[in-house]
Amino acid sequence: xxxxxxxxxxxxxxxLTLFLYNYLQQGKTADVEGPAGLSTPQLKVRPDDGxxxxxxxADRKGAKEPAxxxxxxxxxxxxxxxxxEIQRPLLANLTNSRKVMQVQIAIMTRYDDRVIVNVKKHEFxxxxxxxxxxxxxxxxxxxxxxxxxxxxxxxxxxxxxxLEKFEDFGGIEEVYFTSFVVQ
Numbered sequence: 001x002x003x004x005x006x007x008x009x010x011x012x013x014x015x016l017t018l019f020l021y022n023y024l025q026q027g028k029t030a031d032v033e034g035p036a037g038l039s040t041p042q043l044k045v046r047p048d049d050g051x052x053x054x055x056x057x058a059d060r061k062g063a064k065e066p067a068x069x070x071x072x073x074x075x076x077x078x079x080x081x082x083x084x085e086i087q088r089p090l091l092a093n094l095t096n097s098r099k100v101m102q103v104q105i106a107i108m109t110r111y112d113d114r115v116i117v118n119v120k121k122h123e124f125x126x127x128x129x130x131x132x133x134x135x136x137x138x139x140x141x142x143x144x145x146x147x148x149x150x151x152x153x154x155x156x157x158x159x160x161x162x163l164e165k166f167e168d169f170g171g172i173e174e175v176y177f178t179s180f181v182v183q
């Protein structure tokens with residue numbers, strides 16, 4: 001009889017826990033009241049990032065900034081990653097050297113397709129700024145353990161600055177090398 005009561009209590013507690021967890025997961029949005037009772041847009045927390053950043057889920061009609069693309073997931077909110085590879089390789093001479101560097105890059109974004117459309121639209125300008133970054137590299141920098149990560153970050157920053165100049169929004173979150181040769 002005691003074992004039956006313990007089993008019933010465990011079942012009841014676990015069922016109640018699952019019900020409350022699902023109920024709380026559905027309530028991830030909340031209106032935040034600002035000064036003087038003004039309401040602000042709803043905020044959604046991205047639990048998969050491990051960060052406390054918030055993404056505005058307000059109506060984006062008329063907004064110049066692309067919206068993040070949500071990935072369907074029953075457990076929590078995730079954002080879909082979109083990749084685009086620049087088709088032709090980039091080839092540049094190293095500074096004060098006879099060596100050349102040839103790379104092929106791909107970009108990643110979690111924003112909607114407007115970022116990819118903007119990258120395709122301004123591919124010539126993006127190739128130009130990437131080549132400018134590459135031609136400033138010296139032979140000594142090649143031996144750095146974090147050289148490729150640092151180069152990718154420099155290219156990302158310059159590419160976003162170019163897109164912001166022409167389209168008022170960058171949106172490139174990562175730059176990856178799909179091919180990397182130094183001769």
